[in-house]
Amino acid sequence: MRDFAAIYLQQFRTTFASFVQYRASILIWMIWHILEPLVYLVVWSAVAASGGGNVQGFTARDFSAYFIVLMLVNHVTYTWIIYEYEYRVRHGSLSMALLRPLHPIHADVIDNVSSKLITLPMMLLAAGTLGVMFRPAFHTTAPSALLFLPAIVLAFSLRFILEWTLALAAFWTTRVSAVNQAYYVAALFLSGQMAPLALFPPAIRDTAAALPFRWMISFPVELLLGRLSPAEAWEGLGAQAVWLVAALVLMRAVWRSGVRRYSAVGA
Amino acid sequence: MRRLRLLLVYVRASALGELAYRANFFFQILQSAVELATAVAALSVVFAYTDTLGGWTPDEVLALVGVFFLVGGAIRVVIEPSMEQLIESVHDGTLDFTLTKPEDAQFLSSIQRADIWKLTDVALGAAVLALALVRMGTRIGAGQVLGFCGTLAAGGVIVYSFWLILATLAFWFVRVGNILVVFQSMYEAGRWPVNIYPRWLRFGLTFIVPVAFATTVPARALAGGLSPAALAGACALALVLLVLSRLFWRAGLRHYAGASA
Numbered sequence: 001m002r003d004f005a006a007i008y009l010q011q012f013r014t015t016f017a018s019f020v021q022y023r024a025s026i027l028i029w030m031i032w033h034i035l036e037p038l039v040y041l042v043v044w045s046a047v048a049a050s051g052g053g054n055v056q057g058f059t060a061r062d063f064s065a066y067f068i069v070l071m072l073v074n075h076v077t078y079t080w081i082i083y084e085y086e087y088r089v090r091h092g093s094l095s096m097a098l099l100r101p102l103h104p105i106h107a108d109v110i111d112n113v114s115s116k117l118i119t120l121p122m123m124l125l126a127a128g129t130l131g132v133m134f135r136p137a138f139h140t141t142a143p144s145a146l147l148f149l150p151a152i153v154l155a156f157s158l159r160f161i162l163e164w165t166l167a168l169a170a171f172w173t174t175r176v177s178a179v180n181q182a183y184y185v186a187a188l189f190l191s192g193q194m195a196p197l198a199l200f201p202p203a204i205r206d207t208a209a210a211l212p213f214r215w216m217i218s219f220p221v222e223l224l225l226g227r228l229s230p231a232e233a234w235e236g237l238g239a240q241a242v243w244l245v246a247a248l249v250l251m252r253a254v255w256r257s258g259v260r261r262y263s264a265v266g267a
Numbered sequence: 268m269r270r271l272r273l274l275l276v277y278v279r280a281s282a283l284g285e286l287a288y289r290a291n292f293f294f295q296i297l298q299s300a301v302e303l304a305t306a307v308a309a310l311s312v313v314f315a316y317t318d319t320l321g322g323w324t325p326d327e328v329l330a331l332v333g334v335f336f337l338v339g340g341a342i343r344v345v346i347e348p349s350m351e352q353l354i355e356s357v358h359d360g361t362l363d364f365t366l367t368k369p370e371d372a373q374f375l376s377s378i379q380r381a382d383i384w385k386l387t388d389v390a391l392g393a394a395v396l397a398l399a400l401v402r403m404g405t406r407i408g409a410g411q412v413l414g415f416c417g418t419l420a421a422g423g424v425i426v427y428s429f430w431l432i433l434a435t436l437a438f439w440f441v442r443v444g445n446i447l448v449v450f451q452s453m454y455e456a457g458r459w460p461v462n463i464y465p466r467w468l469r470f471g472l473t474f475i476v477p478v479a480f481a482t483t484v485p486a487r488a489l490a491g492g493l494s495p496a497a498l499a500g501a502c503a504l505a506l507v508l509l510v511l512s513r514l515f516w517r518a519g520l521r522h523y524a525g526a527s528a
Contacts, residue, residue, distance in 0.1 A: 025445040032452040038468075039456050046463045047317045055316045133465065181298055185305050195312055 011107060016114040023118055030119050033075045034126050040194055041067035041134065056198050062225075065136030066196055068127050069221045074193065075123050076152060077159045077216060079112055082183070085167035086176040094262065105164055105251075112160065139226035147233050151220040154240040159216040161247040171258035186211075192218025212247070215240045273370065274378050278345075281381035295384035299336075303391050306332050306458060321463035326402045328460065331486040333396030335458045338422065338481045340388025342454075346427055347447070348380040350434040354444055357437040362523065373516045377431065400489070407489070414488035414498055421498075421505040422481035428508035429477055431516060438519030450476060457482035480504065 019026065044067070045060040053059055058066070088094040097104040169179045188194050189204070190213035197205050197218055208214040219236045222228050228236065285291065310332065314325045323331070353376045356362040365372050365379070400407060430450065437443045453471075457478040461469050473479040480501055487493045 028445045028448050031449060032455075035452050035456060039459060042464050042468075043313060043320070043459055046321055047313060050317045050319060175294060178294055178298060181301060185301060188305065189308070189312075194309055199312065199316070 007102060008106070008110065011110045012114060015107075015110050016117065019114050019118055026115055026118055027122060030075075030122060030126075033078070033123070034071060037067040037071040037074065037193070038130065041130075044195065045134070056196075058196060058198070059137065061135055061137035063196075064130075064134035065138050065225055066221060068130050068134070068136050069224055070193065070217065071130075072123060072127055073152065073155065073217055073220050073224075075119070076116065077156045079108075079160055079163045081108055081112075081160075081164050082167045082176060082180045084108075085170045086174075089170040089262065090174070098259070098262075105161075108164065109160065140224060141226050143230065144223055144226045144228065144233065147237065148220060148224040151223050151233075151237060151240065154237065154244060155216050155220050158212060158240060158244045158247055161244070161251050162212060162216070165247065165251040165254050168254050168258045171261045187213055187217075190214065191216055192221065196222075209239075212243045215243055270374060273374075277378045278381045278383070282383045285383050292384055292387075296387050299340075299387040299391050302388075303332075303336060303395065306336075307395075321460050323460045324403075326399050327486065327490050329402070330396055330399035330489060331460060331482060332458055333392050333394075333399055334419075334486045334489075335482050336388050336392030337396060338392070338419070338426070338485075339454060340385050340390075340392055341423065342426060342430075342481075343382060343385040343388065345378060345381045346430050348382045349377050350430050351444070351447065352376075352380045353434050354437040354447075357523065358442070366520075372520070373431070373513070377427070396489075403490075408491070411489055411491050414491075414493055415485055417498055418480070418485040418488045418493065418501050421501040422477075422485055424505040425477045425480045425501075425508050428505070428512035431512040432508075435512075435515045435519040438522045454478050454481075460486075477504075477508075 041064055044055065044058070044063040048055050048058060048060040048063060055063075085094075088097075094104070097107065100107075163183075166179065166183060167176075170176050173179070189200070190197075190208040190211060192208075192214065197208050197214060200208070208218075215236065219240070223233055223236065307329070310325065310328060313320065314328075318324070320328060353362070356365065356376075362372075362376075365375050368375060430447075433443070433446055433450065436446065453476040456464070456468075456472055461472050461479040461483045464472065469479070484493065484497070484501055488498065
């Protein structure tokens with residue numbers, strides 16, 4: 001365990017130092033993470049304004065709060081691993097990672113956390129600025145804020161492992177961009193990125209709750225905003241935990257059979 | 268005329284290269300169709316709760332989505348790949364080969380690569396636009412068609428000039444590939460009418476990253492909501508940016524040292 005921590009720390013130092021060199025590019029990529037929720041914030045505020053100030057219990061200021069928190073939760077939990085894996089498998093650079101005596105997912109976790117340490121202060125600043133402009137309404141309670149902490153950690157872990165597993169599709173197909181698009185579209189609607197799930201018909205809401213999408217993004221958002229009852233909050237944490245275990249099992253199975261197929265083309 | 272022939276030769280060369288990968292065509296159609304369906308689904312969710320968005324009816328926003336795909340596709344067919352290639356060639360010095368050719372280097376650099384499969388976006392965008400016009404049911408007068416074509420052409424020139432200015436920054440800063448992400452992500456905001464955005468963002472989308480001229484303005488012109496003054500303004504801005512991007516190009520070229528080629 002001590003060795004493990006030492007490896008993590010050393011890897012973290014190296015990755016962080018190299019990311020600081022690329023800070024300009026990393027910051028440019030943030031624009032998309034700010035702009036997408038901002039666009040939907042504006043669209044839904046306009047809808048609320050024209051619909052008598054209220055859409056399914058959301059006022060314009062509720063939408064502001066929803067999308068500002070969504071922006072942060074989405075940023076904290078996002079990964080770029082699906083693009084990255086396609087490159088690794090195609091160019092054979094995965095071979096290097098396979099030689100190391102540590103599962104490659106650890107290096108990816110460190111990569112992800114390092115880059116976010118650079119971007120998170122900027123995202124918080126962006127969230128604060130948007131907060132001043134759009135005057136969000138929060139109904140956060142002390143328990144919901146407290147439960148938000150495990151919820152966001154579980155959401156990050158779940159999304160990371162699931163997207164990491166999905167990225168392994170690169171072992172079987174060169175059309176990873178199509179896989180990625182299908183996943184992106186499903187997540188756009190089912191994880192509450194385009195609109196709060198409460199605005200969708202019951203059938204779609206139920207689908208979202210049965211699949212992992214809701215538990216990766218919209219659940220922590222709704223929790224922090226105080227839109228969930230204590231019972232719903234605990235149920236949600238339970239659903240996150242169940243999905244996390246399922247995702248871990250799936251990842252192990254897919255990784256094992258994927259690595260067996262890998263033939264290190266061109267490396 | 269010579270330029271047009273050259274353009275066709277370059278497009279043909281790119282097309283021949285791409286035709287070796289015909290399966291890509293079907294995947295591109297599939298991806299474009301999914302993207303379009305997503306956009307339409309998002310519209311239907313929004314318009315389930317309202318009749319107008321910032322003064323635009325559902326069909327007008329649908330027309331806007333059509334224009335958004337049409338223009339976005341056109342950008343991705345030739346402007347984006349060529350500009351990426353330009354940045355790359357400044358970086359590794361292969362721009363030398365373009366400079367030695369007996370034709371204007373800016374022109375050659377701007378058409379050097381075409382991603383023909385992205386024409387699917389153009390076709391789907393045009394289809395959605397046509398559908399929206401049919402649904403609107405109003406007769407489109409000659410004035411509107413003229414205004415639409417005029418603003419669309421002006422929007423195209425504005426976007427091209429803007430990309431060229433961004434790409435020529437490579438002459439000074441070399442590693443600017445990431446800056447193109449700025450345009451790509453700002454362009455996404457153009458699928459909604461820009462007048463719903465708060466003033467600072469509207470200003471940014473109009474004059475700093477000129478997305479509005481490529482999407483909202485032509486869609487507005489088609490619906491007949493554009494004054495002749497606005498049309499003249501768009502054309503004037505297109506002209507100014509075209510000249511400005513040319514000046515950028517020339518200044519950049521003087522700065523080019525042809526490293527390592």
